[in-house]
Amino acid sequence: MRFSDTMLGTVLLFLGAAIAVYARTLPAVPGQQYGAAAFPTLIGLAMVACALVLFAKGWQQGRVALVTRTEWTRQPGALLAVFVTVLCVIAYIFLARPVGFVPVSFAILLVLFRLLSVSWGKAIFFAVAATLVTDYVFRSLLLVPLPFGVMPRLPW
Amino acid sequence: MDAILQAFGLVFTWQVLTTVTAAALFGLLVGAVPGLTATMATALLVPLTFFMDPIPAVGAMVTCAAMAIFAGDIPGALLRMPGTPASAAYTNEAYAMTRKGEAETALGACVLFSAIGGLFGTIVLIFAAPALAEFALNFSSQEYFWMAMLGLTCATFIGAASPVKGMVSLLIGLLVATVGLKNASGVPRFTFGSTDLMAGIDFIPAMIGLFAVSEVMRTMAAGAPSWDNVQVRVGNIFRDWGGMLTRYWRQQIRGNVTGTAIGILPGAGADVAAYVSYAVSRRFSRTPEKYGTGHVEGIVEATSSNNASLSSAWVPALVFGIPGDTITAIVIGVLYVKGLNPGPTLFLFNPQTIYAVFLIFILANLLMIPLGWMVIKLARGLLRTPRSILMPIILVFCIVGAFASNNAAYGIVIMLVFGLLGFFMEENDIPIAPCILGIVIGPILEHNFITTMIKSDGSLLTFVNRPIAAVLAVALALIWVSVIYTTFRGRRAGST
Numbered sequence: 001m002r003f004s005d006t007m008l009g010t011v012l013l014f015l016g017a018a019i020a021v022y023a024r025t026l027p028a029v030p031g032q033q034y035g036a037a038a039f040p041t042l043i044g045l046a047m048v049a050c051a052l053v054l055f056a057k058g059w060q061q062g063r064v065a066l067v068t069r070t071e072w073t074r075q076p077g078a079l080l081a082v083f084v085t086v087l088c089v090i091a092y093i094f095l096a097r098p099v100g101f102v103p104v105s106f107a108i109l110l111v112l113f114r115l116l117s118v119s120w121g122k123a124i125f126f127a128v129a130a131t132l133v134t135d136y137v138f139r140s141l142l143l144v145p146l147p148f149g150v151m152p153r154l155p156w
Numbered sequence: 157m158d159a160i161l162q163a164f165g166l167v168f169t170w171q172v173l174t175t176v177t178a179a180a181l182f183g184l185l186v187g188a189v190p191g192l193t194a195t196m197a198t199a200l201l202v203p204l205t206f207f208m209d210p211i212p213a214v215g216a217m218v219t220c221a222a223m224a225i226f227a228g229d230i231p232g233a234l235l236r237m238p239g240t241p242a243s244a245a246y247t248n249e250a251y252a253m254t255r256k257g258e259a260e261t262a263l264g265a266c267v268l269f270s271a272i273g274g275l276f277g278t279i280v281l282i283f284a285a286p287a288l289a290e291f292a293l294n295f296s297s298q299e300y301f302w303m304a305m306l307g308l309t310c311a312t313f314i315g316a317a318s319p320v321k322g323m324v325s326l327l328i329g330l331l332v333a334t335v336g337l338k339n340a341s342g343v344p345r346f347t348f349g350s351t352d353l354m355a356g357i358d359f360i361p362a363m364i365g366l367f368a369v370s371e372v373m374r375t376m377a378a379g380a381p382s383w384d385n386v387q388v389r390v391g392n393i394f395r396d397w398g399g400m401l402t403r404y405w406r407q408q409i410r411g412n413v414t415g416t417a418i419g420i421l422p423g424a425g426a427d428v429a430a431y432v433s434y435a436v437s438r439r440f441s442r443t444p445e446k447y448g449t450g451h452v453e454g455i456v457e458a459t460s461s462n463n464a465s466l467s468s469a470w471v472p473a474l475v476f477g478i479p480g481d482t483i484t485a486i487v488i489g490v491l492y493v494k495g496l497n498p499g500p501t502l503f504l505f506n507p508q509t510i511y512a513v514f515l516i517f518i519l520a521n522l523l524m525i526p527l528g529w530m531v532i533k534l535a536r537g538l539l540r541t542p543r544s545i546l547m548p549i550i551l552v553f554c555i556v557g558a559f560a561s562n563n564a565a566y567g568i569v570i571m572l573v574f575g576l577l578g579f580f581m582e583e584n585d586i587p588i589a590p591c592i593l594g595i596v597i598g599p600i601l602e603h604n605f606i607t608t609m610i611k612s613d614g615s616l617l618t619f620v621n622r623p624i625a626a627v628l629a630v631a632l633a634l635i636w637v638s639v640i641y642t643t644f645r646g647r648r649a650g651s652t
Binding site: 001002003008012019022026027029032033034035036038039040043046047050053054057070072073075077078079081082084085086088089090092093096097101105108109112113115116117118122126130131134138144145146 | 320323324327330331334339340341343345346369372373376377378379544545547548549551552553555556559560563565568569571572575576579580583584598602605606609610614
């Protein structure tokens with residue numbers, strides 16, 4: 001998804017204005033000219049300035065579609081692959097704690113391998129191996145408390 | 157002299173040498189995994205150092221950090237994923253070289269100039285430490301403000317085909333940096349009632365997202381084709397070392413000096429040094445148009461710089477107990493635990509310990525060449541693995557790495573959001589590097605601006621009425637003028 005300069009400018013204009021307006025609500029430090037609001041206000045104004053430059057550029061370009069689909073999105077399965085990848089991360093965020101790192105990681109790897117048409121045998125092998133190695137390195141060597149969930153602790 | 161001999165005795169024992177080698181390998185492996193930073197490697201070593209004597213403990217941290225900063229270049233060159241933020245400045249450049257089939261030249265330059273840069277920083281640390289630290293101590297919030305401005309200005313030069321889009325990226329980064337409670341007045345900003353956001357947006361997951369997750373998404377979208385046009389073999393990395401040394405001696409020395417100077421400044425570390433040096437190199441290059449297309453010149457300067465800054469960051473740390481970067485901040489804690497309280501007295505009462513630390517610095521940078529060569533040889537395996545196998549595994553690594561930064565799922569949320577942001581930015585040719593720099597330098601800039609304003613009661617003149625600040629301000633103004641001049645001239649040349 002590619003935004004034209006005008007479209008990008010519009011988004012920035014609204015974002016910058018929203019930031020500047022929000023910054024007005026931040027409390028000032030008594031007796032000081034510059035407080036918590038100073039920087040966000042500056043950032044908001046600078047974004048508006050960038051938006052104006054982008055508008056000028058867009059105006060020079062003439063009529064261009066506001067949003068164009070990039071080349072890769074036309075390939076079959078490309079959008080699906082991105083959606084599934086994002087869904088896998090979301091699934092990890094919600095499922096890792098109740099279910100545990102090992103099963104969720106295995107499932108994510110299997111789904112993604114199959115999506116990239118890795119053969120079943122290889123997919124299962126690498127999903128198991130990568131999950132166990134990651135679990136060993138991070139939980140046992142680096143002492144990262146990966147969630148157990150329903151899984152018993154592995155023997156390391 | 158007696159102290160130096162004693163220092164040799166302290167360092168050349170089996171215990172110290174084994175510890176240093178083990179720490180070196182650990183640093184190389186952690187640094188080579190995208191998303192795991194040199195700071196993280198150092199932090200992970202801390203629990204282990206509790207069981208060690210002072211010299212091996214400090215030696216392990218020195219070696220580990222130096223190796224991790226170098227090793228960050230390896231995945232940067234081979235996979236376009238910087239292993240540590242310090243490699244981010246020239247990741248695109250190194251990857252472009254790999255695509256051109258020059259991976260060995262890129263990695264060879266990284267090993268060689270990392271080692272030389274580290275040695276240069278060490279020499280400065282040894283000889284000029286007290287005087288230079290004293291100079292940096294003269295800095296007040298005004299000077300830090302200008303340094304931060306300098307860093308941000310340089311950020312707009314890095315890989316910015318369009319200055320406006322570079323600016324947009326920078327503003328996104330600055331905006332991200334304002335989230336949370338960490339501002340001079342302690343007001344929660346952009347937290348929208350979330351407790352997690354109060355602590356601000358953690359840098360490590362954000363970087364994993366921007367660099368790694370967005371790359372995984374892109375590869376997944378393309379169906380993970382095998383590495384076409386990318387050379388699978390990394391040949392002889394020692395090739396052309398003599399040539400690079402003679403051709404780029406100016407860049408190398410400039411990188412060493414810049415890196416050392418930035419390292420000495422409290423708060424500015426290897427990543428800022430690399431960004432500044434890369435931008436400086438591009439500015440002064442005879443062939444700036446080659447930058448970004450796989451040209452080794454900028455890599456030479458930036459990789460010298462980040463390792464030089466790593467060593468020189470120890471100057472204020474050892475002499476005054478002020479950390480030069482995040483790594484030395486961790487190390488200072490260990491020094492106290494080991495009874496080596498940093499400060500001028502350390503040089504008076506325990507000179508042999510200080511000399512021993514210096515020796516380990518030299519040793520670590522010499523070890524970098526054989527061990528670095530070994531790890532580069534091993535890293536070839538990464539490219540032999542098909543991407544359809546590698547990418548899902550990298551995604552799991554990213555998830556675990558983002559989780560490990562805070563041991564909370566919040567890190568993974570940040571990673572995902574920034575992954576999508578990075579994906580969108582890349583689609584629209586908005587460079588990512590200025591955003592990263594905005595996140596790192598934004599808080600320094602704001603803090604010093606507000607502090608200065610509080611001190612001066614709102615008078616902006618105070619930013620230029622101190623000598624060092626005035627010099628920095630003039631330098632910055634000159635850079636801006638030269639940028640505007642070149643843009644204007646470029647546009648006129650383009651229109652005629």
